[in-house]
Amino acid sequence: MKPKWSPQEEAIVSLLRSGEWVCIYNEIKMKDDRARLSAIRRKLAPIGYEVQSKPCTIHNHTSRILMRRITKAKPIPTNFPYVPSPQYKEHD
Numbered sequence: 888m889k890p891k892w893s894p895q896e897e898a899i900v901s902l903l904r905s906g907e908w909v910c911i912y913n914e915i916k917m918k919d920d921r922a923r924l925s926a927i928r929r930k931l932a933p934i935g936y937e938v939q940s941k942p943c944t945i946h947n948h949t950s951r952i953l954m955r956r957i958t959k960a961k962p963i964p965t966n967f968p969y970v971p972s973p974q975y976k977e978h979d
């Protein structure tokens with residue numbers, strides 16, 4: 888099932904769907920791309936994909952700009968959520 892994208896989301900997704908790291912900021916000057924990306928994340932999660940982020944290493948930005956990519960989400964481990972054993976103590 889393919890999510891329904893708004894035109895702005897579609898523009899971002901088409902940049903990221905190759906799975907390569909992309910500096911969106913350098914490609915599209917889009918206001919509020921954080922809000923777009925959180926909407927994209929919400930729509931990708933049910934179909935098993937996620938948006939990853941890391942600081943841009945391609946350009947010399949004066950501020951902290953993130954690169955993004957879309958990858959298959961890691962399967963959630965079967966022992967999730969992790970439950971500490973009863974013996975576990977914060978202080979001894």
Ligand SMILES: [Zn+2]
Nearest residue numbers: 910913943946
């Ligand atoms: Zn960049």
